[in-house]
Amino acid sequence: MSAVLDHPAHAHDDHGHATPTGWQRWVYATNHKDIGTLYLLFSFTMLMIGGVLALLIRAELFQPGLQLVNPELFNQLTTMHGLIMVFGAIMPAFVGFANWMIPLQIGASDMAFARMNNFSFWLMIPAGLMLVSSFFMPGGAPAAGWTLYAPLTLQMGPSMDSGIFAMHLLGASSIMGSINIIVTILNMRAPGMTLMKMPMFCWTWLITAYLLIAVMPVLAGAITMTLTDRHFGTSFFNPAGGGDPVMYQHIFWFFGHPEVYIMILPAFGIISHIIPAFSRKRLFGYASMVYATGSIAILSFVVWAHHMFTTGMPVTGQLFFMYSTMLIAVPTGVKVFNWIATMWRGSMTFETPMLFAVGFIFVFTIGGLTGVILAVAPIDIQLQDTYYVVAHFHYVLVAGSLYAMFAGYYYWSPKWTGVMYSERRGQIHFWWSLVSFNVTFFPMHFLGLAGMPRRYADYPMQFADFNAVASVGAFFFGFAQVYFFLAVVLPAMRGKGAPAKQNPWVDEGGKGAEGLEWEVPSPAPFHTFETPPRLDSSATRIIG
Amino acid sequence: MMNQGNTMSNMKRLGWRHSGTVLGLAAAWFSRAAYAVNDLPGGPAVRQLNLQRPATLIAGEQIWLHWFMMGICVVIFLAVFGVMFYSILKHRKSVGHKAANFHESTAVEIAWTIVPFVIVIGMALPATKVLVAQKDTTGADLTIKATGIQWKWGYDYLKGEGEGIAFVSTLDIAQRQMSDNGGAKPGEIAPDDYLLKVDKPLVVPVNKKIRIITTASDVIHAFAVPAFGIKQDAIPGFVRDTWFRAERVGDFYGQCQELCGKEHAYMPIHVKVLSAQDYSAWVALKTAEKAAAKPL
Numbered sequence: 001m002s003a004v005l006d007h008p009a010h011a012h013d014d015h016g017h018a019t020p021t022g023w024q025r026w027v028y029a030t031n032h033k034d035i036g037t038l039y040l041l042f043s044f045t046m047l048m049i050g051g052v053l054a055l056l057i058r059a060e061l062f063q064p065g066l067q068l069v070n071p072e073l074f075n076q077l078t079t080m081h082g083l084i085m086v087f088g089a090i091m092p093a094f095v096g097f098a099n100w101m102i103p104l105q106i107g108a109s110d111m112a113f114a115r116m117n118n119f120s121f122w123l124m125i126p127a128g129l130m131l132v133s134s135f136f137m138p139g140g141a142p143a144a145g146w147t148l149y150a151p152l153t154l155q156m157g158p159s160m161d162s163g164i165f166a167m168h169l170l171g172a173s174s175i176m177g178s179i180n181i182i183v184t185i186l187n188m189r190a191p192g193m194t195l196m197k198m199p200m201f202c203w204t205w206l207i208t209a210y211l212l213i214a215v216m217p218v219l220a221g222a223i224t225m226t227l228t229d230r231h232f233g234t235s236f237f238n239p240a241g242g243g244d245p246v247m248y249q250h251i252f253w254f255f256g257h258p259e260v261y262i263m264i265l266p267a268f269g270i271i272s273h274i275i276p277a278f279s280r281k282r283l284f285g286y287a288s289m290v291y292a293t294g295s296i297a298i299l300s301f302v303v304w305a306h307h308m309f310t311t312g313m314p315v316t317g318q319l320f321f322m323y324s325t326m327l328i329a330v331p332t333g334v335k336v337f338n339w340i341a342t343m344w345r346g347s348m349t350f351e352t353p354m355l356f357a358v359g360f361i362f363v364f365t366i367g368g369l370t371g372v373i374l375a376v377a378p379i380d381i382q383l384q385d386t387y388y389v390v391a392h393f394h395y396v397l398v399a400g401s402l403y404a405m406f407a408g409y410y411y412w413s414p415k416w417t418g419v420m421y422s423e424r425r426g427q428i429h430f431w432w433s434l435v436s437f438n439v440t441f442f443p444m445h446f447l448g449l450a451g452m453p454r455r456y457a458d459y460p461m462q463f464a465d466f467n468a469v470a471s472v473g474a475f476f477f478g479f480a481q482v483y484f485f486l487a488v489v490l491p492a493m494r495g496k497g498a499p500a501k502q503n504p505w506v507d508e509g510g511k512g513a514e515g516l517e518w519e520v521p522s523p524a525p526f527h528t529f530e531t532p533p534r535l536d537s538s539a540t541r542i543i544g
Numbered sequence: 545m546m547n548q549g550n551t552m553s554n555m556k557r558l559g560w561r562h563s564g565t566v567l568g569l570a571a572a573w574f575s576r577a578a579y580a581v582n583d584l585p586g587g588p589a590v591r592q593l594n595l596q597r598p599a600t601l602i603a604g605e606q607i608w609l610h611w612f613m614m615g616i617c618v619v620i621f622l623a624v625f626g627v628m629f630y631s632i633l634k635h636r637k638s639v640g641h642k643a644a645n646f647h648e649s650t651a652v653e654i655a656w657t658i659v660p661f662v663i664v665i666g667m668a669l670p671a672t673k674v675l676v677a678q679k680d681t682t683g684a685d686l687t688i689k690a691t692g693i694q695w696k697w698g699y700d701y702l703k704g705e706g707e708g709i710a711f712v713s714t715l716d717i718a719q720r721q722m723s724d725n726g727g728a729k730p731g732e733i734a735p736d737d738y739l740l741k742v743d744k745p746l747v748v749p750v751n752k753k754i755r756i757i758t759t760a761s762d763v764i765h766a767f768a769v770p771a772f773g774i775k776q777d778a779i780p781g782f783v784r785d786t787w788f789r790a791e792r793v794g795d796f797y798g799q800c801q802e803l804c805g806k807e808h809a810y811m812p813i814h815v816k817v818l819s820a821q822d823y824s825a826w827v828a829l830k831t832a833e834k835a836a837a838k839p840l
Binding site: 070319336 | 581583584596602625628642648773774
């Protein structure tokens with residue numbers, strides 16, 4: 001057994017209480033590393049469940065005509081795929097990374113609120129169960145799309161209420177997690193680590209945490225109003241009582257657009273560590289990376305209605321949201337340029353983390369460019385609610401967020417588990433994922449341009465071939481992730497593999513990964529930095 | 545050597561036989577996948593790669609704008625990744641490249657903030673022109689209300705020639721059943737307008753400005769016809785509008801584009817564009833039908 005699952009050593013346990021063992025270790029967990037592991041395992045489970053739903057969708061769409069599911073179930077599948085992937089897979093996975101890495105990166109002994117940390121994880125379990133079990137409730141799972149637009153939500157069965165409650169729990173969990181992260185980063189950095197010397201992953205998470213605190217209550221408000229419309233006779237969004245369905249969309253996307261950046265900013269942080277480490281060069285333009293992240297976060301609050309160009313806004317409204325959306329391309333571009341400038345004249349090697357990081361930049365940028373095209377309102381009128389949008393957001397969320405997390409896993413798992421992954425298997429996972437991802441989602445651009453609407457259980461004959469290609473690609477992509485778990489994650493959890501050095505990403509010349517996480521042994525001991533370390537002037541090394 | 549050669553040729557034969565099977569399967573599958581389906585004029589084409597052939601000025605402008613944006617994006621893409629892949633090839637450790645030490649340049653940062661900003665402005669200017677034009681619904685020759693109803697479209701001719709005509713348009717029942725039965729069966733020929741054929745199409749005259757007022761009676765739907773470059777949500781309790789001026793006669797197809805419940809995929813839009821005379825004849829016919837149907 002490896003360090004992740006092994007019973008921890010008690011060498012430094014001087015708090016007068018024993019660390020619980022067995023199941024109690026996990027249920028009563030207050031250690032940031034254990035909670036990080038729990039988050040990551042939970043989110044991978046949800047990734048697999050959401051993936052199965054996606055494959056059911058793609059299987060149905062393999063050919064025209066309904067072969068496997070009826071249209072009701074199809075809508076349930078698309079809805080729950082979206083909700084589970086966004087709230088169950090991507091968001092918790094980044095919290096898992098934050099739990100593991102932020103204390104290690106800033107030289108803190110743990111997260112600021114260890115017991116709240118436990119609570120915010122365990123809140124996710126009932127929420128996840130409610131989401132998944134909604135398929136077995138009368139009338140099936142919610143089928144109004146992950147955006148839960150009113151007044152369609154008013155037609156849903158009882159599972160809608162449990163879905164709303166699940167989202168409330170997940171929101172509460174996210175807010176607690178964010179408070180924890182903000183307080184940890186602001187109060188618990190080792191002496192000498194000023195904000196502008198802080199690792200980029202901490203910076204991006206600090207900004208993400210503020211975004212979460214700002215917008216999760218907005219989502220809670222929107223779905224609570226939906227709930228009272230459904231059961232308590234209010235008419236916030238119910239046009240039959242004078243309510244405004246478009247108001248729902250405004251509130252939802254005021255949450256929803258910052259949410260997009262909540263799902264990508266921590267990914268930017270991970271990439272900003274890996275590119276310098278494997279280029280053997282410091283990150284180019286650290287300060288401008290911080291400012292770009294902040295700019296993206298601020299701009300994300302003033303672009304929400306670009307999701308609503310077809311609702312019939314006044315022309316001035318469309319112009320404003322078109323301009324503000326296009327503006328986001330500027331700070332995002334700065335980030336990409338900075339990464340490439342970091343690679344420029346470096347001394348690059350391409351271990352799996354670097355492969356995923358370069359793959360991220362390449363494929364994420366395609367998603368970014370289609371985003372600029374979608375921002376242009378006259379073109380968006382053609383593409384809104386078509387497969388072009390589906391292609392776009394999978395390019396930024398799968399090839400963006402998910403690839404960054406894979407990169408982060410390969411980069412940091414030696415520190416977590418104490419063993420190296422198999423480089424060959426990592427490369428197989430990367431190339432297999434990259435090819436099958438593009439086979440799946442690239443043809444969707446064509447489908448969208450040709451006018452195929454999203455969330456369709458059946459489609460005109462002319463769309464058949466690209467749908468068939470996308471379905472084949474999707475199955476290969478799904479199997480690649482099963483391979484990742486069985487061939488990469490599982491052996492690491494069992495402690496199989498070459499023992500990892502304290503810093504596996506440093507070459508004979510002493511160049512490579514920098515940061516405090518590489519100043520502690522691999523695997524990282526159960527307790528680290530119990531006394532604040534003394535740092536050198538760059539705040540990346542411990543002295544004395 | 546000989547042994548090896550034998551194995552090789554065996555493998556080759558095996559490979560060929562297999563590739564033959566694979567090819568055969570692929571061919572069978574493609575012929576099935578193709579379903580002998582043809583392009584649908586006014587609707588999607590088989591394996592269409594770009595936006596549909598435009599039938600209005602606005603749709604043409606959108607296509608131009610899309611090419612314009614694509615051009616800029618492809619140039620940016622090639623430039624940025626040209627640099628990245630050059631760097632990946634030349635600045636790798638395995639070719640002995642030593643890492644440089646630079647990590648900051650305010651001038652460069654300012655440059656690559658300003659240049660994208662200027663490019664974005666260059667993109668926004670032509671987009672603004674098209675956007676303002678497509679939002680101008682004034683001066684319509686004919687005003688029609690399109691009401692989204694789960695799961696069909698109601699059309700009311702409100703103002704202009706044909707005023708007073710009203711009907712509901714529903715997906716062809718045989719096509720709906722074909723969908724439930726798993727699509728076209730072997731031997732059966734799927735129609736080119738599969739899931740796009742309605743009982744009563746919306747009929748409009750050519751070269752006239754048609755204003756479509758959208759609303760809905762239950763949940764949000766969206767009225768969309770790609771060849772006209774229009775898409776407008778139909779929102780219950782509210783009215784919104786859009787417009788088009790079809791420049792040629794023919795049949796044009798669209799589908800509901802906002803998730804509206806289980807039959808979302810089964811409420812198509814079929815617009816029949818007629819010449820002025822044909823349209824007048826159709827209006828006369830409809831008016832006569834209505835008069836005949838009126839109880840005494």
